[in-house]
């Protein structure tokens with residue numbers, strides 16, 4: 001694991017954008033795995049800037065998002081697809097058919113999970129996966145104690161995750177209780193992983209991920225077993241690291 005600590009979250013986000021941009025410059029038909037939430041917003045802003053400046057061309061890129069809420073239609077304003085459209089996809093020259101986000105309103109969610117896995121494989125697998133880290137150490141929506149071998153699956157969200165995500169909804173009861181998420185088994189197949197974490201509320205989870213034992217209680221800790229992971233932190237997220 002390479003760990004880089006930046007003074008603030010803007011710098012950490014810009015560094016993530018640089019690494020993603022470099023991947024696309026090196027391999028224009030890259031398959032990129034993407035995350036939602038607060039953590040990647042600066043990175044997406046920077047990627048949009050790089051695209052609009054003609055530096056990074058998304059015309060041959062394929063993307064797979066980590067997750068989507070069950071029950072939210074793709075055009076629901078709180079859906080992760082809508083988040084991605086707003087923050088990235090509508091502002092770069094990606095082909096609409098190259099965008100993949102699990103369908104939260106699939107009639108058969110289990111079938112949707114299998115199809116998602118097959119589509120990732122058919123695209124050649126993920127070259128670079130961007131991740132954020134939950135306060136409870138989750139990656140994607142893989143909550144504590146999920147089997148590390150799990151592939152894309154339907155997840156019951158924990159109270160902690162529902163609390164953490166309530167800030168994006170009018171009221172807590174509006175937060176969906178389930179999501180479709182790539183599993184840790186899916187994430188670990190990515191050839192390169194960029195983990196972007198900022199803020200003091202993540203410091204404990206960062207410590208568990210980087211210097212704890214590999215333990216399903218902290219799903220991020222499995223990244224210690226991946227051969228190409230770069231962890232980008234701001235100072236606040238790094239405060240519990242002691243080496």
Ligand code: F6R
Nearest residue numbers: 035036037038039132133134140
């Ligand atoms: C988002 C995702 C989650 C988030 C994590 C951190 O697609 O899969 O694992 O990355 O919950 O969320 P933020 O960045 O909002 O703190």
